[in-house]
Amino acid sequence: MKAKLRQEGSETVVTFSGELNERAEETLSSLAPSLSGNVVFDWGGVSTINSLGAGYWIEFLGAIARVTSYRFVNATVGFVSYANAIEAFVGKGAVETFEVPLYCAKCDQSSRVMGKAADAEPPRSSCAKCKGAREPEIEWSSYVTFLKR
Numbered sequence: 001m002k003a004k005l006r007q008e009g010s011e012t013v014v015t016f017s018g019e020l021n022e023r024a025e026e027t028l029s030s031l032a033p034s035l036s037g038n039v040v041f042d043w044g045g046v047s048t049i050n051s052l053g054a055g056y057w058i059e060f061l062g063a064i065a066r067v068t069s070y071r072f073v074n075a076t077v078g079f080v081s082y083a084n085a086i087e088a089f090v091g092k093g094a095v096e097t098f099e100v101p102l103y104c105a106k107c108d109q110s111s112r113v114m115g116k117a118a119d120a121e122p123p124r125s126s127c128a129k130c131k132g133a134r135e136p137e138i139e140w141s142s143y144v145t146f147l148k149r
């Protein structure tokens with residue numbers, strides 16, 4: 001996994017890419033001491049997560065002592081499933097936007113659309129092919145368990 005930092009106003013935006021796996025320890029342990037203040041973690045580029053990587057991630061959230069607040073944007077489906085299973089995966093951060101798998105039954109096509117935590121309901125989206133409404137491919141209320149804590 002790689003991390004790119006940029007400053008946006010008073011916030012540091014950290015954009016992750018690649019796989020969160022056993023090799024993510026180096027990236028995360030060198031990143032932790034360089035972060036402070038208000039941080040946004042952009043997860044849009046993280047392709048896969050495994051349990052070893054998730055462990056390093058939880059350690060990382062525990063190590064960023066100089067960070068006063070952090071939030072997550074573009075959380076992937078993988079992120080959401082870990083967030084639902086392990087509270088510490090999100091820590092004290094709020095998830096603002098996250099992927100929602102949607103499905104068009106007519107065309108038998110899946111797609112992923114970004115949902116907003118503030119909306120509290122599945123994102124509305126119409127199928128690119130038939131223009132019909134896409135439905136969540138997941139059971140919505142259990143998919144957003146992580147938002148209800």
Ligand SMILES: [Zn+2]
Pocket residue numbers: 104105106107108109127128129130131132
């Ligand atoms: Zn369709």
